[in-house]
Amino acid sequence: MSSILFETRNAVGYITLNRPEKLNSFNREMALLLQDVLAQCQSDEVRCVFITGAGKGFSAGQDLAEVVDPEGPGMARILSEHYNPIVMAIRDLQKPVVAAVNGVAAGAGANIALGCDIVVAARSASFIQAFSKIGLIPDSGGTFYLPRLIGHSKASALMMLGDRIGAEEAERLGMIYRYFEDEQFMTGAEKIATTLAAMPTTGLAYTKKALQWSFNHTLPEQLMNEDKLQQRAAATHDFGEGVQAFLEKRAPQFNGK
Structure with a gap:
């Protein structure tokens, strides 16, 4: 069976990391397949992307057996050909991406x-910056996103100590959007994805771009960026539909264009 499962339902592209016997740890095959599937999600048929894991875990990270394999790709290629392209593919997708963290x-x-873009978790899920336990540094964008989400001091401690953080604590810290009780998790997570898929997704893509730009622009520069993106948003079909629906006191019918 494929290490990545993919299907589209209700304009949501559902991606499942599928090596449950290894807690969905990544090997080269799985990493390259995920890149291929993320590329497929550029299709207009997909208006929101939903990533989760099969079995008990979301993903335990890198399959270390591949790292120490003398015939394996080696650390440099694992980063440059596996994880870095995955992270950039998620950020470059012009649609929202939901991570539904079902386990570790x-x-x-x-x-x-x-x-x-939006991270939700089951109550029983947990997050671990496990790199320090084996003498590595956090990769896959961790040193970029985590301090921006929870602050430098807390991120530094979690990365150096390798503490396990439960979903409730992750929500309290601002690491994730919210957690659900286990029995309500998948229903709640999928509801978020289907809600996003029915929204004016071009505007959501511009919001995603504006947030990304804010990381390395001054306030005056960001105001100019907002001006540019707002003009593009105002020229979309969905803006016109949203305004007309508001005036007519009816539910809008967005098409993502």
Whole structure:
């Protein structure tokens, strides 16, 4: 069976990391397949992307057996050909990406989740910056996103100590959007995705771009960026539909254009 499962329902592209016997740890095959599927999600048929894991875990990060394999790709290629392209593909997608963390998210698995636009988790899920336990540094964008989400001091401690953070604590820290009780998790997570898919997704894409730009622009520069993107948003079909629906006191019918 494929290490990545993919289907589209109700304009949501559902991606499932599927190596449950390895807690969905990444090997080269799985990493390259995920890149291929994310590229497929550029299709107009997909208006929101939903990433979760099969079985008990979201992803335990890198499969270490591949790292120590003398015939394996080696660390340099694992980063440059596996994780870095995955992180950039998620950020470059012009549509919202939801990470539904169903269990442990460790190492690269945690940081890929944190790089998504909206992160939700089951109460029993946990997040671990496991790199320090084996003498590595956080990768897959972890040193970029985590301090921006929870602050430098807390991020530094979690990365150096490798503490396990439960979903409730992750929500309290601002690491994730929210957690659900386990029995309500998938229903709640999918509701978020289907809600996003029915929204004016071009405007959401511009919001995603504006947030990304805010990381390295001054306030005057960001105001100019907002001006540019707002003009584009105002020229979309969905803006016109949203205004007309408001005036006519009816529910809008957005098409993502």
